[in-house]
């Protein structure tokens with residue numbers, strides 16, 4: 001994983017090849033000038049887990065991928081340390097979603113310049129629903145939770161690979177990594193499509209509106225108790241409205257998420273007789289979790305199949 005040790009053999013080769021040329025033209029330029037064209041394994045900074053996962057699949061073990069959001073932390077409210085801001089300043093590529101993590105937006109704007117990649121650029125955004133929680137998304141005109149559709153993850157992989165094309169040391173590996181990621185995301189998408197084809201309950205009642213892309217991809221309608229931000233407290237009026245919806249529509253399961261207090265979902269469940277279950281929005285992995293994006297999405301599929309009357 002160390003970019004320093006891996007970079008040495010490449011540099012040596014370039015330097016040896018350059019000796020003759022330099023001797024011939026009598027120039028004094030130093031070989032392998034990093035500022036002119038990228039060389040060596042890149043260091044990629046990812047704002048939070050799914051972007052780090054996509055980057056790791058694309059670049060493989062030779063490059064360094066740094067995830068700014070530690071396991072168990074709530075991604076929306078991430079605060080950056082000075083060291084992390086420095087990592088953004090030094091990275092070859094910074095992956096982020098504007099409007100999702102304000103602290104990252106600010107650091108990217110100040111430090112990353114044209115090394116930043118908004119991974120949603122090639123993705124058609126869904127509108128962000130607003131339940132009057134005062135949460136606004138100035139930087140992104142839509143719902144930021146794009147990674148919950150596996151096919152969007154494949155697109156993100158392609159975007160990452162495209163940005164690495166000028167770096168000859170990684171371009172071919174990245175192209176293959178992106179193709180492999182696409183294949184695995186398409187397989188996961190097929191698994192979800194088959195597993196949800198015959199569900200009888202099509203309304204997906206979730207604690208925070210992270211699942212818009214997943215719902216749209218597999219024929220569900222997302223009903224969010226709170227808004228886009230998981231910390232937003234729903235008003236009593238909103239709670240009453242959702243409780244009525246649950247009773248009127250035969251909803252049997254209310255989903256809450258791993259990294260946020262299940263209190264609201266439990267209150268609603270107690271009030272309506274519905275059960276609660278975990279649906280992970282994958283904004284980070286739970287602390288100590290052994291598994292990855294694919295296994296969390298497979299766990300999510302099992303929960304949805306159990307909670308939505310799927311046969």
Ligand SMILES: [Zn+2]
Pocket residue numbers: 076145208209210228229230281283
């Ligand atoms: Zn969220």
